[in-house]
Amino acid sequence: MVGREAELERLTAFATAPGGRSLVLRGESGVGKSALLDLAAHAAAAAGRRVVRATGVEAEAGLPYAGLHQLLYPLRDDVAGLDPAARTVFGSVFGPAGDAGAPSVLTLGIAVLNLLGRAADRRPLLLVVDDGQWLDDASARVCGFVGRRLAPSPVRLLIATRADVASRFDAAALPELRVPPLGPADAGRLLERHHPGLSTPMRRRILAEAEGNPLALLELPAHFGADSRDGRDGAGPASSGSGGSGSSGSSGSSGSLGGLDHPGDDLFGRPAGPLPRRLHQLYGTRIARLGVAVRAELLMGALDGAGTRPGQAAVPGPRYRMRDADEAVAAGLLDTDPATGEFTFRHPLVRASVVQMATPDQRRAAHRTLAHLHRHHLERYATHLAAATVDPDEDVARILERAAGSATRRGSSLAAVTWLTRAAELSQTRAERSRRLADAAFVAGYAGRLGQAHRLLPDDPSPAAEAPAAVLAAASQALYRDGDVRTSRRRVVAALHALRDSGMTEPDDVFTRLETLLLSISLFAGDRDAWSEVHELFAGFGSLVGDRSRIFCDTWSDVVRHGAGRAEPVQEAAAALAGLAPWDVTRLAAAAHHLDLLALYRPHLQRVVDRELETGAAFSGAVMLRLILIDQIASGEWDEAERTGQRALDAALDQGLELFAHLARGFLALLSALRGRTARARVLQAEVDAWARPRGLGYLIQLADAAALMAALSDGDYEAAYQYATGITPPGSFRPYTHQAPRTLLDLVEAARHTGRADEARRHALAARDADLPELSPRLALLTYGALAMTAEDETEAAEMFALAESHPEAPRFPFELARVRLAHGISVRRTEGRTAAGPLLAAAAESFERLGAEGWAERARAELRASGTTGRATSTNPAALTWQERLIADLAASGLTNKEIGEQMHLSSRTVSSHLYRIFPKLGITTRSALRDVLNRVDSDAATPPCDTPRRARQ
Numbered sequence: 036m037v038g039r040e041a042e043l044e045r046l047t048a049f050a051t052a053p054g055g056r057s058l059v060l061r062g063e064s065g066v067g068k069s070a071l072l073d074l075a076a077h078a079a080a081a082a083g084r085r086v087v088r089a090t091g092v093e094a095e096a097g098l099p100y101a102g103l104h105q106l107l108y109p110l111r112d113d114v115a116g117l118d119p120a121a122r123t124v125f126g127s128v129f130g131p132a133g134d135a136g137a138p139s140v141l142t143l144g145i146a147v148l149n150l151l152g153r154a155a156d157r158r159p160l161l162l163v164v165d166d167g168q169w170l171d172d173a174s175a176r177v178c179g180f181v182g183r184r185l186a187p188s189p190v191r192l193l194i195a196t197r198a199d200v201a202s203r204f205d206a207a208a209l210p211e212l213r214v215p216p217l218g219p220a221d222a223g224r225l226l227e228r229h230h231p232g233l234s235t236p237m238r239r240r241i242l243a244e245a246e247g248n249p250l251a252l253l254e255l256p257a258h259f260g261a262d263s264r265d266g267r268d269g270a271g272p273a274s275s276g277s278g279g280s281g282s283s284g285s286s287g288s289s290g291s292l293g294g295l296d297h298p299g300d301d302l303f304g305r306p307a308g309p310l311p312r313r314l315h316q317l318y319g320t321r322i323a324r325l326g327v328a329v330r331a332e333l334l335m336g337a338l339d340g341a342g343t344r345p346g347q348a349a350v351p352g353p354r355y356r357m358r359d360a361d362e363a364v365a366a367g368l369l370d371t372d373p374a375t376g377e378f379t380f381r382h383p384l385v386r387a388s389v390v391q392m393a394t395p396d397q398r399r400a401a402h403r404t405l406a407h408l409h410r411h412h413l414e415r416y417a418t419h420l421a422a423a424t425v426d427p428d429e430d431v432a433r434i435l436e437r438a439a440g441s442a443t444r445r446g447s448s449l450a451a452v453t454w455l456t457r458a459a460e461l462s463q464t465r466a467e468r469s470r471r472l473a474d475a476a477f478v479a480g481y482a483g484r485l486g487q488a489h490r491l492l493p494d495d496p497s498p499a500a501e502a503p504a505a506v507l508a509a510a511s512q513a514l515y516r517d518g519d520v521r522t523s524r525r526r527v528v529a530a531l532h533a534l535r536d537s538g539m540t541e542p543d544d545v546f547t548r549l550e551t552l553l554l555s556i557s558l559f560a561g562d563r564d565a566w567s568e569v570h571e572l573f574a575g576f577g578s579l580v581g582d583r584s585r586i587f588c589d590t591w592s593d594v595v596r597h598g599a600g601r602a603e604p605v606q607e608a609a610a611a612l613a614g615l616a617p618w619d620v621t622r623l624a625a626a627a628h629h630l631d632l633l634a635l636y637r638p639h640l641q642r643v644v645d646r647e648l649e650t651g652a653a654f655s656g657a658v659m660l661r662l663i664l665i666d667q668i669a670s671g672e673w674d675e676a677e678r679t680g681q682r683a684l685d686a687a688l689d690q691g692l693e694l695f696a697h698l699a700r701g702f703l704a705l706l707s708a709l710r711g712r713t714a715r716a717r718v719l720q721a722e723v724d725a726w727a728r729p730r731g732l733g734y735l736i737q738l739a740d741a742a743a744l745m746a747a748l749s750d751g752d753y754e755a756a757y758q759y760a761t762g763i764t765p766p767g768s769f770r771p772y773t774h775q776a777p778r779t780l781l782d783l784v785e786a787a788r789h790t791g792r793a794d795e796a797r798r799h800a801l802a803a804r805d806a807d808l809p810e811l812s813p814r815l816a817l818l819t820y821g822a823l824a825m826t827a828e829d830e831t832e833a834a835e836m837f838a839l840a841e842s843h844p845e846a847p848r849f850p851f852e853l854a855r856v857r858l859a860h861g862i863s864v865r866r867t868e869g870r871t872a873a874g875p876l877l878a879a880a881a882e883s884f885e886r887l888g889a890e891g892w893a894e895r896a897r898a899e900l901r902a903s904g905t906t907g908r909a910t911s912t913n914p915a916a917l918t919w920q921e922r923l924i925a926d927l928a929a930s931g932l933t934n935k936e937i938g939e940q941m942h943l944s945s946r947t948v949s950s951h952l953y954r955i956f957p958k959l960g961i962t963t964r965s966a967l968r969d970v971l972n973r974v975d976s977d978a979a980t981p982p983c984d985t986p987r988r989a990r991q
Contacts, residue, residue, distance in 0.1 A: 037224050038217045038218065049075065050078045050161055053189065055188040059167070061195075061196050062197075063198050063199065064250070064383070066216060071214065075193060079191075089165075090166050091165070091168060092169055093383075094337075096171050099171055103174035113154045140173075141180070144177050147181050148181055164192070164195070168197045168201070176203055179207035216246055226242065241255050251314065257317065314382075318385050321368055325362055325363060330389070332359065332363075333368070336356075336380070337386040338398070405419040406420045417437070421435055427461050429467070432463075435455070435457055476508045477508075477544075509526070510552060511552060514694065518697070518727070518732055520731055527553045557591075557592065559734045561773065561774060562772065586605065602632060617643065617647055621662065631815065647659060657686045657692060665702065671849075675945070700719045700722055701735055703719055704739065704742035707746075708720075709749070709887075709889055713746040713750050717746055723738065724739040738774075738775065740762055741763065745782065754790055783796075784796045803822055803823075820840035821836070824856070841853065850886075851884075854889075857880040861876030861903075871903075874900070880899075881896035923941070929967035
């Protein structure tokens, strides 16, 4: 190659050096990136590395995981050696329809790293990706994730992208090597080498037009008729396969060539720059000279993404292979792959020119042939059928609907919107067209594209604009962007009545979605009248309301009055989430939240939330983040909850989802209050209240009040706490359809007791018992027994209720509430049995609060410990009290790792790690995580032979 000495030196060093690393090669179209990749691959192979190649293809840019499948297929034999969980990950991604649901980028990225590590154990790897800008989004994200984590492995990743086409690699934070145009001297050398004898004026003109672009220097002489001695118009090995972006060459091009209607547009209609336009015209001239059969072969290959660059042949399943195309090779349009003997396009501009020169009828005929070829691969089949079909066709529309469902499960909601919209265009009846457009709008809404969802439906001032599907889109936008519960509720109720009055006997998708939207509106309104209307409406609809909608209605509205018996179906549903659409998962998880069963859903939510956010499904991703945040708060994972809450807030703000943004602020306010950061809690609480109160968003108003209530309790301002608590619900009852009423049970009881309102506290505890709250959820059982114990009228009842609370099998899932109960128990025991008996209870409470980071509560517990005359420390720090697993966890925690990081190393959940630490602290006589290192060092120095020496040596 001419003028690429510096780039070749760096690439050769990159490809042959030991260790893992990634590099992005970036430059304009025709600058020689593909030739540089070829040379780097040869250098790596000569140095003993195994080279695996793939190429991004525009035709596959909308197919989830198409690029990753191409890259990893040569390593398929190594998948069998992975653990079952990793094999399941690859199966769900590369299965024919993705029915199991695709994993998150994190989960898949880790599985890919494991696969690459296993393959590289036998021989170091170089992964080469050309035209990376055309990789589908899902594949590009995984490649970026993997590329940032290759350092410990003998795997290198080299990616070439065009400089003027946006791609995921632009923000992947990977090292880059820019490939600029050639300088004047090198450009002259290259031109002279391939086109000697040019006249001085022609030479100057070509150098000026090419502006240092190697492909242009090789091809433009033929375009200007300057060199006809070579049948390939001066094409040579140095020009083959150059990938990259367009150049900003000089303007001024000759007119359109015969059959090339838009020579300046690329394959998908984007305008090309002046230099690519010239090359399009040049290639168009050559294509026009080919025979009809050869042009048909090239068209099939171009539309199927075949024959682009090395790496394609390894892709499984049928793919069109160009045949009898030697004429195109002679014309300088195709090359022959020396490894496989297959034809490959010399440059992406050739492929684009082939497609543009074909007539619409020729393209449709090619797509029909390709559809038959891919009839067993749903998404490819749908892609070609959609392009091949002109007139309405219900069979094709149904196939596109199936493909949309597959794309949704694979985490590509935006692709699903495209297929559903095309299915609507091909519908044979107005009703089917409206239904499919409504489906597209619904999926677009859950992808966070509320504006797009609205545009997919009629925008007409006539009564047709109030068609149910249009109401669904408009009311969703009004609710989630503006917090409008009043107008949106009226419109949805009217649309539901209209559907029922139309003679509907079976609910369709629009009816069911309107039902669910009405439930969401009513949830956020938090208004008794609104919920009463919903219950009355559902009673009148009879069988039109499905079982799942009734579960949502009962759990989202008032779990105290309607939640009995709903826990079992929600628990059962948690076992079969993989096959559900994301919106069905989030609705069930919301029901689980109201029943305090969210821990059953959180593993699935954490697996797929990254996928939802990173594939454009911002709405469902934002809902999932909020649900994860809620469970992290409940389970005491407050550091993680802070991060999740901020991420949820950012995701909502990015999409203009103001309702979700204020929900995130509300839960962050509650979390700050729990941690004793009361100034921040009050700022957030005031912001939420100021936005929600004028809009009548009762759910948010209650959440803000609950945060203010907890802030007052953390500060010890019990009178203010009492006022907030009774604003949520009066003592002795649970205000109907008030989400926070049962959740603030213990708060009201404590505030009332501390302000001398013992009768009110007792009345409220008895109301919880009489409402059978312990039967509704494990958290409400813990709160109810704790409240009854705190307000008990005799020691026997108090002891019994404390025992019920602390021995509840689910109590450890709610460590903050459990610590509050233990603190109250310790205070009660100190008064009745003396300081010695109270010490362990008070110490356990103090340790829990400190571990959680609940500063105000921890100080209160320490004060009670001091009053009991004990520090609460254990009498011995003998490490024999620890199991080997506990000792290993203690060592890792002492080194500064978080619970999550410890869990990743030991293959445990962070909650399990937290439970182990909960038992470890009392055994070592400490109350804080910071004391672990000191006590472990002291133990090791005092003990000649540590009891846990074996696992320590194994770890080292």
